Structures are given as structure tokens and as C-alpha cells.
Amino acid sequence: MKLFSRLIPFSGMRQVPKRVTVHAVLLAYTVIALFPILVVVINAFKERRAIFRDPLGLPDSDSFTLVGFQQVLLRSDFGLYSWNSLVVTILAVGLVLLLGAMAAWALTEYKFKGNLLITFLFAMGIMIPIRLGTVSILSLMVNLDLVNTLTALVLVYIAQGLPLAVYILSEFVRTIPKELTEAARCDSVSEYKIFFCVILPLLKPAMATVAVFTMIPIWNDLWFPLILSPGEETRTITLGVQQFVGQYVTDWNSVLSALTLAIVPVLILYTIFSRQLIRGLTSGAVK
Amino acid sequence: MTPSNQHDEKKPFPWHLVFFLGPGLLIYVVFSVYPLLDTLVLSLYNEQQGQNGFVGLQNFITLVTDDTWSQAFWNALGNNFKFFAIHMLVQNPIGLLLAVLLSSPKLRLSGTYRTLIFMPTMLSVVIIGFVWQLLLSPIWGISENFLYSIGLGQYFDAWLGKESSALITLAFISVWQFVGIPMMLIYATLLNIPDDIVDASVVDGANSFQTFWHIKLPLILPTIAMVSILTFVANFNAFELIYAVKGALAGPDFSTDLMGTFFYRTFFGFQLQQGSASMGAAVATLMFLIILVGVMLFLFFIQRRIQRFQF
Numbered sequence: 001m002k003l004f005s006r007l008i009p010f011s012g013m014r015q016v017p018k019r020v021t022v023h024a025v026l027l028a029y030t031v032i033a034l035f036p037i038l039v040v041v042i043n044a045f046k047e048r049r050a051i052f053r054d055p056l057g058l059p060d061s062d063s064f065t066l067v068g069f070q071q072v073l074l075r076s077d078f079g080l081y082s083w084n085s086l087v088v089t090i091l092a093v094g095l096v097l098l099l100g101a102m103a104a105w106a107l108t109e110y111k112f113k114g115n116l117l118i119t120f121l122f123a124m125g126i127m128i129p130i131r132l133g134t135v136s137i138l139s140l141m142v143n144l145d146l147v148n149t150l151t152a153l154v155l156v157y158i159a160q161g162l163p164l165a166v167y168i169l170s171e172f173v174r175t176i177p178k179e180l181t182e183a184a185r186c187d188s189v190s191e192y193k194i195f196f197c198v199i200l201p202l203l204k205p206a207m208a209t210v211a212v213f214t215m216i217p218i219w220n221d222l223w224f225p226l227i228l229s230p231g232e233e234t235r236t237i238t239l240g241v242q243q244f245v246g247q248y249v250t251d252w253n254s255v256l257s258a259l260t261l262a263i264v265p266v267l268i269l270y271t272i273f274s275r276q277l278i279r280g281l282t283s284g285a286v287k
Numbered sequence: 288m289t290p291s292n293q294h295d296e297k298k299p300f301p302w303h304l305v306f307f308l309g310p311g312l313l314i315y316v317v318f319s320v321y322p323l324l325d326t327l328v329l330s331l332y333n334e335q336q337g338q339n340g341f342v343g344l345q346n347f348i349t350l351v352t353d354d355t356w357s358q359a360f361w362n363a364l365g366n367n368f369k370f371f372a373i374h375m376l377v378q379n380p381i382g383l384l385l386a387v388l389l390s391s392p393k394l395r396l397s398g399t400y401r402t403l404i405f406m407p408t409m410l411s412v413v414i415i416g417f418v419w420q421l422l423l424s425p426i427w428g429i430s431e432n433f434l435y436s437i438g439l440g441q442y443f444d445a446w447l448g449k450e451s452s453a454l455i456t457l458a459f460i461s462v463w464q465f466v467g468i469p470m471m472l473i474y475a476t477l478l479n480i481p482d483d484i485v486d487a488s489v490v491d492g493a494n495s496f497q498t499f500w501h502i503k504l505p506l507i508l509p510t511i512a513m514v515s516i517l518t519f520v521a522n523f524n525a526f527e528l529i530y531a532v533k534g535a536l537a538g539p540d541f542s543t544d545l546m547g548t549f550f551y552r553t554f555f556g557f558q559l560q561q562g563s564a565s566m567g568a569a570v571a572t573l574m575f576l577i578i579l580v581g582v583m584l585f586l587f588f589i590q591r592r593i594q595r596f597q598f
Contacts, residue, residue, distance in 0.1 A: 022388050026400045029385060032463070033404045036418050039429065055429050099311035106307035118312060125319055127516075127582045129524045131547075132571045133322030135329060135554060135564050140322060159318035162311055191303040220411035222527045242413045242531055255421070262414050270409045274402050282475040 037263060044068055044256040051252055068257030072244065075254070077232070078261055081240035088150050088236060089218050092157035096214050097207050099158065100165030105195055107166065108173040109181070119170075125163030130156065131223055141228055148231040156224050161214040168213075172206035173199070209280030212273045219266065237262055327575065329568035339565075346569035360570075362541055363549035366454055370545060371522040373458035374465075379514060381462075382469025383507075387499065389470070390477040401474070408467035416531035419460045423447055447532065450542040457543055461528055465521075469514045476510040477503060516585040523578055526551060546574050 042058060043051045050063030059065075072078055107119050130137075137156060138147075146152040176199065184194045225239040235243070241262040248254045270277075333342040350360050385404065389397050407415060423430050423446060431443040446456040480503060488498045526547030529537050535552055537544035552560070554567030 019391075019394075022391050022394060023396075026385070026388055026404075029381075030400055030403045033407055033467075036415075036422050037407065037410070039422065040418050052427065055427060099314070102307040103311035106304055110301070110304055112301065112304060118308070121320060122315065125315065127520060128323065128575065128578060129520065130319045130323075131524060131526075132575045132578075133319065133326050134550075135568045135571060136322035136325035137318065139564070140318070155314060155318050158311075158314050162315045162319075166311070192306070195307065216409060220413075222411070222413050222530070238411045238413050241411075241417075245417050246534075255417070259414055259417055263410060266410055267406070270406060274405075278398075278401060278405070278471070281471045282478060 040256055041260050041263065044253075044260040048253055051256070065253070068253030068255075069261070071251070071254045072257045072261060075248075076240060076244050076258075077235070078237070078240065078258075080233070081235050081237045082265065084150060084234060085219060085237040088153045088157065089215055091150075091154045092161065092218050093211050093215050095154070095158050096161035096165050097211060100162050100210065101169050101200060101203050101207065102195070103162070104166045104169035104173055105199055108170045122163045122166045125159075126167060130160045134223070134227060138227060146228075148229050148234050150229065150234055152228045153224055153234075153236070156228065157218045157221075161218070164213060165210045168210050169203060169206055172203060176202055208276050212277045212280060215269070215273075219269075237265070323575070326568045326571050329565055330572040333565045334563070346566055347573070350566070350569055350573070356566075359541065359544070359549060363544045363546050366543065367523055367525075367545045369454060370458045370461075370525065371519060373455065374462055374518050374522055375515060377459070378462040378466050378518065379469050379511065382466050382514070383473055383511070385466070385470040386473035386477060387503075389474050401471070405467035405471060407464045410464070412461075412464065412527040413531040415460065415464045416528045419463075420447060420532050423456070448539060450539050453533070453539060454543045457528055457532060460532075461525070465518075468517065469511075472510050472514055473507055476507045480506055512585065512589045516582060519581045519585075520578055523547075523574060523581070546570070546577075550574060 039055065043055060045059040045065065046063045047065045047067075050057070050059070054063075057063075103122070107115060107122075141147050141152045144152075146155075180198060181194055184198060189197075220238055221236075222238050222242060225234075225236045226242075229235070230239065241258055244258050245255050248258075330346055331341060331343060332339050333346060350356050388394075389401055391397075421427060425431060425443075425445050431440065434440045434443045444452065446452040484502060484506075485498060488502045493501065523546055525545050529543050529545055529548045530551070533543050535548060535555075535557055537548045550567060550570045552562075553570045554562055554564065556562030
């Protein structure tokens with residue numbers, strides 16, 4: 001066998017079946033990855049009887065219904081929950097990017113006492129989950145009178161997102177040629193202007209990667225909304241879905257619709273940002 | 288930073304440093320570093336004796352030895368190691384296989400496969416938990432019918448409802464969701480292997496398996512180590528999946544309890560037990576120590592040893 005393949009290495013005889021096998025395995029796994037999500041989305045648009053009679057069939061003119069979505073939207077505040085998630089995510093990601101870039105710049109550009117210590121402090125945060133400090137975070141938020149506010153979530157998520165942002169952006173700042181900033185300093189441009197007019201625009205590609213990495217865990221988080229802002233007014237979409245689905249387990253139309261409503265925004269975000277995300281992952285940004 | 292600059296009159300106080308570093312550092316210290324340290328300190332106190340008194344390591348001794356506490360603690364810890372072991376044994380090999388296949392030269396549609404297989408990883412664990420709960424539900428019968436259609440129908444069971452299988456089933460759901468992470472990271476490393484190294488081995492007469500085993504595998508070992516430590520931290524911090532599918536009581540009969548759910552119950556209490564901040568802090572401290580030990584082992588032994596393979 002070995003001898004044979006060595007004799008005709010470029011004949012293509014072995015190449016074709018091998019390629020087919022590769023495609024077969026990848027296709028099979030793609031089906032495994034997507035099947036559960038598709039089943040839920042398809043059945044959300046079907047009548048209760050059709051959900052059970054023919055769970056894998058597409059909705060047709062007989063079985064198509066939006067009753068589940070109506071019930072979800074009428075019985076719960078999905079709009080409000082989505083809005084809360086949106087506000088928290090945008091504010092937190094925006095501030096992580098801005099404050100993270102500023103801190104990364106300060107730590108890589110300037111030499112000062114405590115530089116190493118602060119760099120180490122941020123580096124620790126990449127591995128140690130902020131969740132372990134929950135007991136104290138909650139009492140801190142109680143003391144600051146921030147329980148059941150979106151501000152509490154934004155603050156915690158900034159603290160959660162900063163370590164990775166500072167790390168990735170510092171790596172990126174190091175690749176910026178020194179000549180650029182030195183030339184600006186010779187022309188006595190202020191440090192603030194150097195950062196905001198020269199450095200910040202250059203950081204854009206790295207910031208896009210950081211934005212995607214920061215955004216996903218914030219949007220999907222259940223722990224902190226459950227503990228810091230469980231009130232009706234401040235519920236995020238993940239917490240809203242968790243409580244709604246838990247409450248209406250037997251109402252299949254509503255449950256499937258609620259899950260679909262929660263999946264769709266993420267899928268839209270993913271299709272917009274997947275190239276950025278994959279570029280970030282494959283460029284080794286998280287190493 | 289001030290003392291070093293005071294005697295140097297040419298340099299003014301570095302206000303720009305305060306401006307750039309201040310806000311981020313302040314939020315990070317107040318809402319992450321301080322709470323973590325405060326939790327470690329709080330675990331040495333106990334508020335149940337009237338006031339908040341210093342009790343030393345008493346909370347930990349209670350956790351590990353007291354009849355009611357220790358049973359729950361060791362159960363959660365043991366389950367957590369099982370949960371982690373299943374991830375290591377299933378998630379990483381599948382991720383490696385997918386990454387190797389994806390990186391085959393001139394593969395068409397590789398971008399599409401990559402994007403689609405990574406999709407579940409993007410979704411909230413809560414949603415994924417409910418989706419699988421529906422799929423595995425005997426009432427709906429999707430899984431049951433599927434197994435019958437391939438002749439394995441008699442093996443179907445209410446896996447999520449049984450003590451013997453609930454934890455394993457949840458671990459597999461989690462593996463299914465997060466297999467995209469090892470796949471993507473290993474794939475990235477494979478792409479970065481310089482072509483001439485691979486070409487050289489082909490010229491030397493190695494077949495594709497030998498090339499993989501002797502050339503590529505040593506080069507992706509650091510990535511596999513990193514994936515393992517990321518998995519370790521995520522697993523020992525897991526909460527959402529169990530809470531979404533099984534609730535805070537991690538049923539049936541605590542068979543799916545992990546450190547995360549145990550921490551939540553200890554802190555907030557449940558049916559028969561009052562929540563306790565100091566006991567919660569003690570559980571969090573133990574989780575912190577476990578994660579810290581894991582990360583340190585990784586940094587000092589594994590990463591240092593494999594550094595020389597890096598390119």
C-alpha cells in the first residue's frame with residue numbers, strides 16, 4: 001500500500017476519495033452543529049399539532065402560524081429586554097474599547113513605577129473569572145445603591161472585558177513604529193493629541209476584534225443579570241428568556257418562539273461580524 | 288509614580304498617565320480586583336454568630352468536614368472533574384479532527400464549514416440548554432424517533448432526568464456547543480505552520496499521517512495546552528447550563544451539581560437552607576484556588592516546557 005502510493009504520488013487516484021471523505025465528515029458535523037437550532041426555529045412557526053405530528057417538516061400553509069410569537073410578545077416584555085441588552089452591551093463594549101485602548105497605550109508607551117504591577121494585574125484578569133467576586137460585588141452594588149440598574153451591569157462588564165482588551169491592544173500598540181510618535185513629539189504635539197489623532201485610528205482593526213470578543217459574553221451572560229438586576233425593568237434578554245421559558249414549559253409554541261426570538265439577534269450579529277471574529281481568532285489575537 | 292518624578296524638576300506630574308490609565312484601572316480595581324480580594328477575606332469571617340466575626344479557616348473546615356456541607360461540596364467538586372474530563376476527552380479530539388480536516392490544502396467551502404460549525408458557540412448557554420432539553424424530551428420524541436430510524440431505538444431514555452446520565456448528557460451538550468473553540472484555535476495554528484517545514488518532510492518521504500504526527504502535532508501542542516486551560520477555567524466556573532436545564536437545585540438529587548451551582552445555592556440559599564455570604568465567599572475562594580492552581584500548573588510546567596516548540 002505504502003509502496004503503491006509512493007510509486008504514483010501525483011496520480012490523483014488517492015486524492016479524489018480523500019477529498020470526498022473530508023467533505024463528508026465536515027458536512028456531517030455541520031449538520032450536527034446546525035440541526036438542533038434549525039429544528040427549534042422551524043417549529044416556532046408551526047401549529048401545536050404540527051409540532052408534534054411532523055417535527056422535522058417545514059411549516060406549510062396549513063400549519064404555519066405566528067401564535068407563539070404573539071403570545072411571547074404580549075405576555076412578556078421582550079422588546080424591553082432586548083433594549084436593555086442592547087444598551088448594556090453597546091455601553092460596555094464601547095467603554096471597554098476606549099478605556100482599554102487608553103490603558104494599553106499608557107502601559108506600553110510610558111515607563112513608570114508600577115507599570116509592571118498594573119500590567120500583571122490586568123493579565124491576571126484574563127484567567128481569573130470576575131464571577132468569583134460576586135459576593136462582594138453584590139454588597140458593593142447595594143452600598144452604591146446600584147442594584148437593579150443597568151449601570152451596575154455596565155460597570156461589571158467593563159471590569160470583565162478590560163483585561164483581554166488591554167492585552168490584545170497592547171500587543172497591537174507594540175507593532176506601531178516608534179518613528180510615528182517620536183516625529184509627533186518633535187513637533188511638540190501633545191500626548192493626548194498623539195493618542196486620539198494618531199494611535200486610536202491605527203488601532204481600529206484590533207479594536208474590531210476586541211469588540212466581537214467582548215460583546216458575545218456580555219450579550220449572553222445570565223449570572224450578573226440574575227444577581228445584580230433581576231427586576232422586571234432591568235432584565236436582559238438572556239434572563240428574560242430564561243425566566244419566560246422556565247415559566248411556560250408546557251406551552252410549546254411560546255417556548256419555541258421565545259427561543260427563536262433570542263437566537264435571531266445573535267445570528268444576525270454573527271453574520272455581520274463572523275469575518276472579523278474568525279480573522280481575530282486565526283490571527284492569533286487571543287494567544 | 289509621583290515619588291520618582293518629584294525630585295526631577297524638569298518633569299511635571301504625569302497627568303496624561305492619570306488620564307489614560309486612571310479610568311480603566313479605577314473601574315477594574317473597584318469592580319474586579321477589590322471584590323475578588325474582599326471575597327477571599329470575607330471567607331475568613333462568619334456572620335451567623337450574631338456579628339461578623341473572624342473565624343479563620345473555620346468556614347473551609349465546615350465545608351470539607353461537616354456532614355451536610357461536605358457531602359454537597361465533594362459531590363459538586365467530583366461532578367466538576369467529571370464534567371471537565373468529558374470535555375477534554377471528547378471536545379478536544381473532535382476539535383482537533385475538524386481543524387485538521389478544515390486545514391486540508393485547497394479545500395473548497397472551508398470558510399463556510401468553519402462559520403457554520405462555530406455558530407453554536409456564539410449562542411447563549413441558556414438558549415442551547417433549552418434547545419437540547421426540547422430535543423431530548425421524550426414528549427416530543429425527536430431523539431427517540433431518530434434513534435429508532437437508525438435501529439438504536441431501545442437505547443433511548445430520558446437521559447436528562449436520570450441521576451446516572453444527567454451529568455454526562457449535560458457535558459455532551461456543552462461539548463457540542465463549544466467544540467468550535469478548539470477547532471478554531473488549532474486551525475489557526477495549523478495555518479501558521481510555515482509551508483517549507485511541511486514540504487521538507489514530504490520531500491523526505493513522509494506520508495501525510497507521518498507529517499501530521501511528527502511535524503504538525505508537536506507544533507500545535509502549545510495550542511492544545513492553551514485550549515485545555517481555557518476549558519478548565521470555563522468548566523470550573525460553569526453555571527448557566529445547569530441552571531437553565533436543571534434549576535439551582537441541579538437535579539435529579541444534585542447529580543448535576545457543579546461548583547458554580549453549589550456556589551449560587553450557598554450564597555443565595557434554597558428551599559431548606561438560608562443563604563450565607565461568608566459561606567458563599569468560602570466556596571468562591573475554593574473555586575478561585577482550584578482555578579489558580581490549574582493556571583499556575585499550566586504556566587510553570589506545560590507552557591515552559593513546550594515553549595521551545597514554538598515558531
